[in-house]
């Protein structure tokens with residue numbers, strides 16, 4: 001099947017006060033591809049992920065555009081069918097592995113439950129599958145982990161569990177929302193490597209949200225640069241790093257510290273660049289207002 | 294890479310003491326006819342106002358002394374425990390069922406459901422509880438079931454408020470969002486994901502509420518609005534003791550001690566249980 005895995009086109013979402021948080025976002029992820037979504041805090045990266053997964057906050061309303069998951073227009077499906085489709089084809093690797101696990105349920109039951117209840121597997125098959133995935137994320141003592149409560153594991157272990165859970169149901173698309181930000185620096189690299197490894201083996205497409213260009217360079221094939229809910233640049237990762245087109249992208253790159261010399265190139269984004277962005281956003285909003293009243 | 298398991302605490306002394314007293318009082322109440330040394334209703338004017346066992350003039354078999362009608366105080370306390378515990382369990386469970394359900398629904402679904410339920414709770418809590426109870430019993434008529442009903446009608450709001458707040462906090466957690474992404478239904482998430490996380494609070498409140506029900510029942514029988522006048526109740530004994538405080542202080546003091554110990558034990562027991570039920574605190 002050659003359908004685009006995820007196809008977001010012209011997606012706009014507003015807050016109750018009418019302010020747009022997503023400004024005509026278009027973004028496509030091919031099957032098996034890693035698409036990085038990069039931008040500073042508040043740019044709307046998480047919002048895009050939530051829109052795809054169907055869990056936007058109730059205060060945020062999608063007013064235009066559509067999201068297609070393997071060709072199915074999510075907005076046109078009845079709610080129940082949409083939930084089932086999203087549940088079967090997508091998964092989330094969250095930012096905070098502690099709150100993403102239910103504190104009062106054992107890891108094992110949380111992980112198998114989903115396969116049993118959503119995909120209708122029998123308990124035996126689900127259990128085998130979960131153990132296989134725990135092995136893939138290099139958890140050495142699955143017996144103990146399955147019996148543990150989330151607070152009994154370290155942050156890194158919890159994130160491994162969540163990665164295993166995300167891949168267990170063989171989703172076509174995984175949204176990874178800053179999956180390493182809440183972790184120790186030492187653990188971050190391992191987790192990143194695991195995600196890439198499982199992604200390759202399973203051929204899963206990933207929408208990878210981050211604000212770290214270093215991570216973008218390492219793991220993604222394509223990048224979208226987001227600013228104030230607007231995609232300001234989109235390119236192949238290699239091309240973007242070789243020749244960034246948009247001034248904001250260039251400024252972001254300049255602001256990213258190198259590993260060798262973390263403090264040398266830490267610069268704030270240039271005033272002129274920000275002013276340029278502001279007028280670009282204003283023009284986009286003007287253009288959008290005309291047909292949308 | 295792993296933090297070790299947090300060592301599990303054994304049963305705390307608090308749980309032992311509170312649980313021990315409650316178990317003792319409960320067993321005594323259940324097996325009252327076997328345990329009570331005397332008939333709690335038997336009057337004997339020859340034996341009136343006997344002091345407790347360590348004082349001069351005490352009679353064997355009347356360990357805590359007798360009241361002004363010569364009835365054995367210990368036996369009356371034991372039999373009084375029957376009504377106290379029946380009211381405590383029945384009223385607390387009823388209040389808990391109603392309050393926790395509404396609290397869970399309000400906290401999880403928010404919106405209109407929350408607004409309506411919260412408004413009802415606000416209005417309800419505007420009534421002073423004891424006055425409310427007296428009023429209700431006056432309307433419902435005296436008797437065991439109306440006392441239970443009155444307490445449940447008044448105190449479900451305590452459960453509703455606390456459980457609503459806890460549920461709201463839990464509903465904002467990422468694991469709830471994860472469950473929605475996975476495709477679980479709303480009610481399934483409420484019952485299977487959120488409810489287990491508020492159970493420790495429900496248990497603690499339930500135990501606390503049992504203590505409160507014991508007090509309310511005592512107050513109602515103190516003002517003579519509770520059960521039939523024949524069966525001894527702790528509140529009734531306190532009321533009688535108050536009249537003879539100068540001649541026989543024990544008739545007032547022992548039921549008060551019994552009442553306070555029971556109420557404190559219920560609240561302590563609840564707190565201790567909460568920490569045991571909570572996987573994070575445990």
Ligand SMILES: Nc1ncnc2c1ncn2[C@@H]1O[C@H](COP(=O)(O)OP(=O)(O)OP(=O)(O)O)[C@@H](O)[C@H]1O
Pocket residue numbers: 015021039040041042043044045046047048057059060211
């Ligand atoms: N529940 C909400 N209701 C209304 N507005 C929100 C809500 N959550 C976030 N926003 C706003 O939407 C915008 C985008 O937020 P979002 O969380 O998507 O940013 P982000 O790019 O993920 O940032 P970060 O890197 O900090 O996670 C922000 O301006 C934020 O203030």
Ligand SMILES: [Mg+2]
Pocket residue numbers: 045046047177
């Ligand atoms: Mg975010």
